[in-house]
Amino acid sequence: MSAVRCDRADGARGWRPATEEALYGPSGFYRRPEGPAGHFRTSVHASPLFAGAVARLLCRVDEALAHPADLAFVDIGAGRGELVTGVLKALPAEVASRARGHAVERAARPPGLDHRIEWLPEPPPGVTGLLFANEWLDNVPLDVAEVDAEGTVRLVLVREDGTEALGEPPAGAEAEWLARWWPLTGTPGSPLPPPEAPNGPPPPEEPPEDVHASAAGLQGPAQAPHGPHGPHGQAAEGLRAEIGLPRDAAWAAAVASLGRGLAVAVDYAHFAGARPPFGTLTGFRDGRETAPVPDGSCDITAHVALDACALPGARLLSQREALGALGVSGERPSLALASTDPTAYVRALAGAGEAAELTARGGLGDFGWLLQPVGIPNPLAGGEQPST
Numbered sequence: 086m087s088a089v090r091c092d093r094a095d096g097a098r099g100w101r102p103a104t105e106e107a108l109y110g111p112s113g114f115y116r117r118p119e120g121p122a123g124h125f126r127t128s129v130h131a132s133p134l135f136a137g138a139v140a141r142l143l144c145r146v147d148e149a150l151a152h153p154a155d156l157a158f159v160d161i162g163a164g165r166g167e168l169v170t171g172v173l174k175a176l177p178a179e180v181a182s183r184a185r186g187h188a189v190e191r192a193a194r195p196p197g198l199d200h201r202i203e204w205l206p207e208p209p210p211g212v213t214g215l216l217f218a219n220e221w222l223d224n225v226p227l228d229v230a231e232v233d234a235e236g237t238v239r240l241v242l243v244r245e246d247g248t249e250a251l252g253e254p255p256a257g258a259e260a261e262w263l264a265r266w267w268p269l270t271g272t273p274g275s276p277l278p279p280p281e282a283p284n285g286p287p288p289p290e291e292p293p294e295d296v297h298a299s300a301a302g303l304q305g306p307a308q309a310p311h312g313p314h315g316p317h318g319q320a321a322e323g324l325r326a327e328i329g330l331p332r333d334a335a336w337a338a339a340v341a342s343l344g345r346g347l348a349v350a351v352d353y354a355h356f357a358g359a360r361p362p363f364g365t366l367t368g369f370r371d372g373r374e375t376a377p378v379p380d381g382s383c384d385i386t387a388h389v390a391l392d393a394c395a396l397p398g399a400r401l402l403s404q405r406e407a408l409g410a411l412g413v414s415g416e417r418p419s420l421a422l423a424s425t426d427p428t429a430y431v432r433a434l435a436g437a438g439e440a441a442e443l444t445a446r447g448g449l450g451d452f453g454w455l456l457q458p459v460g461i462p463n464p465l466a467g468g469e470q471p472s473t
């Protein structure tokens with residue numbers, strides 16, 4: 086159990102510092118020996134097909150960079166190094182001979198990791214290659230804002246046992262971020278602006294239970310008492326937003342570390358015009374979704390406003406589109422193969438099942454891929470350009 090320092094006499098503090106300590110403090114959740122895979126399943130754990138597809142993307146980046154002598158694969162939020170290990174293993178020998186894996190992680194280097202993988206607290210500066218962040222940004226701590234009974238937006242404070250109270254209204258850059266990306270600012274006589282058209286892939290449908298992305302049932306009540314607007318046109322009490330400013334900054338810093346190449350952030354995402362009205366903050370423990378309690382006992386996560394993270398030149402795809410473009414398909418093998426080569430048929434069938442999980446509607450396939458080329462053309466066709 087971590088000792089959550091208090092900002093107020095009643096023991097409450099903002100969600101951002103509370104999460105920071107609960108996840109990354111000396112006895113935080115991500116310091117535990119079992120690692121993230123002990124508590125939830127990401128695309129990396131779901132199938133080696135994911136690492137294979139990322140290896141193919143690295144090959145495309147390599148081509149766009151004209152085959153540099155040093156080709157970097159930087160995995161941000163590397164967990165226990167599972168993705169970087171799988172990517173290096175899946176590369177063709179010639180590319181592998183020039184490739185170097187960099188795992189960027191706040192947790193300690195796991196024993197037995199391939200000695201060729203460098204374990205770092207920060208992204209290496211100025212490298213050339215592919216920087217990849219799978220389910221990293223959702224774990225970058227942020228503050229939460231909520232509309233009170235008078236229609237005023239206030240920061241949500243939390244105690245170590247998870248009970249919440251409302252604090253001051255957000256100010257400065259946080260208030261500006263809310264106004265730009267997730268407005269909750271309706272007051273009597275100035276209702277919320279009408280929703281804009283989403284400028285990214287559609288928001289995820291409810292994923293299956295064992296998928297880390299699931300926030301089913303924990304996005305607050307199904308409906309505010311008066312819908313998204315209060316009885317007099319003000320924002321309804323209880324509406325919430327998660328202030329993604331620290332994620333935007335974290336992503337911008339990661340992209341800035343890349344000399345040339347492609348940066349990719351993959352996460353469960355939402356987009357302007359279709360933000361979840363009560364937010365998505367939730368917890369995960371032992372494979373189950375749980376109440377987010379900032380005591381180090383569970384993961385604390387919130388979906389990512391990926392469009393807000395996007396920098397000029399970015400494109401947004403769904404994981405289904407991205408993996409499809411990288412050759413991952415859930416198509417079943419032909420029955421003819423079963424009679425000519427039963428072993429190959431069974432292998433292909435298992436692969437099709439795993440591909441189906443990675444690309445499933447309502448599950449991992451709905452994740453957003455934010456592609457940010459740096460000094461090269463985008464090596465993956467398709468997707469939409471977010472407004473930045």
Ligand SMILES: C[S@@+](CC[C@H](N)C(=O)[O-])C[C@H]1O[C@@H](n2cnc3c(N)ncnc32)[C@H](O)[C@@H]1O
Pocket residue numbers: 115121127128129130161162163164165168189190191192206218219220221224225
């Ligand atoms: C949800 S896990 C994802 C692990 C892995 N990428 C996967 O997809 O299986 C998020 C990881 O990001 C790490 N992390 C969070 N913030 C970080 C930071 N600022 N620098 C490096 N790692 C970070 C956590 O320690 C954790 O291992």
